[in-house]
Amino acid sequence: MSKASKNKKYGWIFWGILIIAVYVWAILGMNLSGIQSSAVQVTKSIFNGICHPDWHYVYNGSGEDLVSLIIQTLAIAFLGTFVSAFLSVPFAFLAARSSKHLQVRSKIGKFILVFIRTFPEIVLAIMFIKAVGPGAFAGVLAVSIHSIGMLGKLFSESLENMDHGAEEAILSVGGTKSDALFLATLPDIMPQFLSYTLYRFEIAVRSASILGMVGAGGIGTPLLFAIQTRTWSRVGIILLGIVVTVTVIDWISGTLRRKLG
Incomplete structure (x- = not known):
């Protein structure tokens, strides 16, 4: 074995021991005195409820069942993403660094x-609940406001990294900037925009599931009530x-994004 191979091997061993030592030090430094004596019993109840779910709650026609609230959660995620996808475009063009003379605008x-x-x-959900009241609208x-920040950043990076040859060709033959925008820029970056929007929708579905815990509609509200009342089968x-919902959405979105790519 060469000297370089030995150094590489012992380097991996050193870093492995160091990482294990850090984990051991962190675990030993944890204060476990706060664990209640009923923790084991509560944990068993949680797992028992999860293993024996309340199937009657799936759909009962009340509008407060699992299917209805999952649909509401998807609607919150979809509408929030749909609105932000349009509002993010002007912010993306504002933030994109396209010329040395427009650095201030980009910043x-x-x-x-x-x-x-x-x-x-x-x-944001808590703030909007105070402004418009609890419910799906908040x-x-x-979701839409927060998505503008993320999609605007991704869209602007797509604009910065795109090939501007088609734009320059249109302008060189007498075309206007509007012609370059609609005939070259948008057709070129639209697949990436759609791919990023689908990716953001995946994240929004997870976020919308949590926002209900503060009163912003969706499946999070009954989940919080079920946890508070210790109705573990409902949980x-x-x-x-x-x-199931997140898995299906991820699979569909991933398939569509691969086709767009």
Whole structure:
């Protein structure tokens, strides 16, 4: 074995021992005195409820069942993503660095997008609940506003990295900037825009499931009530519904994004 191979082998061993030592140190430093004596019993009850879900809650026609609230959650995610996908486009053009003479404009646009992303969705949801009241509308507003920050950043990076040859060709033969935009820029970047929008929708479905816990509509509200009342069979069926929904959405979105790519 060469000297370089030995050094590489012992280097991996060193870093492995170091990582294990850090984990052991962190675990030994944990204060476990706060664990209640009933923790084992509660944990068993949780797993028992999850393993024996309340199937009667799947659909009962009340509008407050699992299927109805899952549909509401998907509607919140879809509408929030749909609105943000359109509103993100002007922010993307504002933040995109397309010319040395437009650096100030680009920095202002990037600052706005960073400022929007600073607020977590759950914080936005609480703020909108105070403004418009609890319900799905507050959830849509929270998802859409937060999505503008993320999609605007991704869209602007797509604009910066695109090939501007087609735009220059249109302008060189006497075309206007509008011609270059609609005939070259948008057709070129539209597949990426749609792919990023689908990806954002995947994330929005997960976020909308959580926002209900603060009163912003969706499946999160009955999940919180079920946890508070320790109705673990209800918790189990709600978690199962969320897992199935997110898995299906991820699969469909991933398939569509691969075709767009």
